[in-house]
Amino acid sequence: MDLGSRRPKASGGLAISTNYYSNSRRTRAADKLNAIGGDSAVARIDAERRTVLLEIEEKAVRYIELKLGAMSAASALTVYREQHRSGISQHLTVRVEKRLHELGLLECFRVPH
Template sequence: LFTAYSKASDEVDAVDGDSAVAALEEQRRTVLLEIEDKAFSYFRLRAGIVAAEQALRLYRDKHRSSMMLRASAAFQVISRGAYRGLATHPDKDAEILIGIGADGSSKLAQEMSKGTRFQLYLVLRVAGYHEFAQSRTPVPFIADDIMETFDDFRAEEAFRLFADMAKVGQVIYLTHHQHLCDIARRVCPNARIHELAAPLVSDRRAA
C-alpha cells in the first residue's frame, strides 16, 4: 500500500491537465484510505492479541499461585518440617522450583535426596489434582509404590494427603509392601484395601 501511494504521488507530480490530476488525486486518496483502514485493522488485531495474552497470563498466574500454595503447604507437612515450603526463582524466560529449608536455605530439586525429590513430585501432583478437580470431573489418581524411599512418618503424611484428595476424587495406590497397608489402615480408616492373590507357581511358569 505504501508503494502504491508513493507511485500515485509521483504520477500526480508528473502529469499535466486538470482531469488527469483529479483522477490521480482520487487514486491517491483511495490508497490513503486503504492504508488507514489496514492500519486500524492491524492495531485492532494487535490489541486483541495483547489482551488475550494478558488474560492467559493472569489465568495461569492465578492458578499457579493457588497450586503453589497447596504444594508448598503439603511439602512442609510431608517433609515433617524439614522444609518450610516451595518457591520459584526466575531464570531467563522460565522459573526454577526450589525448596526452602527449615533454616531458610534453598535447594534445587536436583540437589535434594532421592526420597525428598519423590516427595516433591508427589505434592506437585497432589496440588495439580486438586486444581483439576475444581473445574472438571476428576479421573482417578493412580500411584504405584512411590513410597519405597519414604520412612514411616512421611508415608503417614502421604496417606493423609491421599485421604484429602479422596474427598474430591478417587485415589488408587498400588503396593506390595504390607507395612504400607498397615499404615494406610491406621491413617485412612475409610480406605478400602484389596489384597490380590499371588499367582500360582504353575501360572508363573506358564507366563
C-alpha cells in the first residue's frame, strides 16, 4: 500500500498531508521518548547534564582564581625585586668601593664621566 492511498483527499484530488505527517511526527517523538524510558529518564538526563555544566563552571572559576592569584604573586615578586635591587646594589657598591679604597685600587676601577 503506498502512502498516497492512506492520505485523505481534498477536493480537486490534492492530498492533505499536514495531519498525517504531524501525527506521524508525534508518534515518532513518542516512540523516541519511550525508548529512553519516559519522563523520569528525560528529567534524570537533564539533571545530570545541568550538574555536569555546574561542575565545569565551578572548575573554570577555580582555575581563573588560581591563575589570577599566581599572576598577582609573580607581579608582586617582580615589584619587590625591583624595589630592593637598587638598595642591594647600592649597599654592595659602597662596600666594594670602600674595600678598593683600602687596597688603593679605587682609582683603577673608576669610570670616567
